[in-house]
Amino acid sequence: MKTGHFEMVTILLAPVILMDIFQVKAEMLDMADNAFDDEYLKCTDRMEIKYVPQLLKEEKASLQLLEDVWENAKAKWETRKTRLFLPVAFKDNHGIALMAYISEAQEQTAFYHLFNEAVKMAGQSRKDYVYGFQFKAFHFYLTKALQLLRSCEKSYKNVVYSISQNTSFTFGGLNQARLGHFTLAYSAKPQAATHQHILLTIRTCFGVAIETFS
Numbered sequence: 001m002k003t004g005h006f007e008m009v010t011i012l013l014a015p016v017i018l019m020d021i022f023q024v025k026a027e028m029l030d031m032a033d034n035a036f037d038d039e040y041l042k043c044t045d046r047m048e049i050k051y052v053p054q055l056l057k058e059e060k061a062s063l064q065l066l067e068d069v070w071e072n073a074k075a076k077w078e079t080r081k082t083r084l085f086l087p088v089a090f091k092d093n094h095g096i097a098l099m100a101y102i103s104e105a106q107e108q109t110a111f112y113h114l115f116n117e118a119v120k121m122a123g124q125s126r127k128d129y130v131y132g133f134q135f136k137a138f139h140f141y142l143t144k145a146l147q148l149l150r151s152c153e154k155s156y157k158n159v160v161y162s163i164s165q166n167t168s169f170t171f172g173g174l175n176q177a178r179l180g181h182f183t184l185a186y187s188a189k190p191q192a193a194t195h196q197h198i199l200l201t202i203r204t205c206f207g208v209a210i211e212t213f214s
Contacts, residue, residue, distance in 0.1 A: 035119060035120050035121075035122070035123045035181065037119075037123065039143060039147070040140060040143060040144065044144065047140060048140075048144075052093075052136075052137045052140050052141070053093075053137075055136050055137040055140075056070075056093070056137035056138070056141075059134055059135065059136065059137055059138070062134065063134055065110065065111050065114070066111070066134070066135070066138065069100050069104060069109075069111045070096060070100060070138075072100070072103070073096045073097070073099040073100035073103060074092075074096050076099050076103070077092065077095045077096045077099050080095075080099070080213070081095055083212075084212055084213075086148075087148045087149065089148055090145070090148045090149070093141045094141050094142075094144055094145035094148060095145065095213075096141070097138055097141035097142040097145055098141075098142060098145040098146075098210065098213055099213055100138075101115075101142055101182060102184070102210055102213055102214045103214075105182075105183070105184045106184065106214065115135055115138065115181075116181040116182065116183075117181075118133055118134065118135055119135070119139065119181045119182070120181050142182065146206070146208045149208045149210075150207070150208040150209075159201055159202065159203055160185040160186060160187055160202050160203075160204070160207060161185055161186050161187075161188070161189050161190060161199060161200065161201060161202065162183055162184065162185040162186070162199075162200045162202060163190060163199055163200070185200075185202055185207065187209075
């Protein structure tokens with residue numbers, strides 16, 4: 001990851017990040033036990049070949065918003081991928097999911113909020129995941145994209161930062177917490193624009209530098 005006093009590198013963090021927060025106010029943070037954070041470590045090949053391609057077709061057909069976001073990201077990916085140095089196993093659908101999330105997160109769109117809220121609750125039970133989670137394929141491709149770009153064995157030793165707008169936090173009796181969803185963060189400490197912006201200081205080993213994708 002590139003660093004520097006005048007450079008802000010965007011980082012995409014997986015939903016299992018741990019963080020320390022130095023400014024607190026309202027919303028309770030805990031270990032996000034209801035979040036769906038499967039890493040697909042024992043079923044990647046089977047999922048990728050047998051299940052996920054069909055799941056993606058079905059989920060796009062049942063949710064127009066997902067269809068629109070995916071197709072928009074696909075067009076961007078086609079123009080960007082030839083300029084990127086990618087791992088051998090990195091496929092188009094990994095790149096499309098990554099491009100889609102980054103774009104939606106940067107603009108704080110309806111899809112971004114809908115997906116993150118769904119991830120935060122889909123781990124309550126198998127029933128919730130199977131019948132209630134409408135982003136199974138998208139979650140799979142996004143998770144695998146992060147894993148392929150940066151293996152879990154490589155610890156993320158640098159602190160990164162994220163700004164939360166109109167939401168402030170407090171801990172639920174713990175000194176660690178999980179966001180329970182994916183998020184964007186920065187390698188350089190940004191200035192909160194107003195008192196409504198809460199700055200989070202995050203320490204995680206699940207971050208990937210994605211400035212070349214944004």
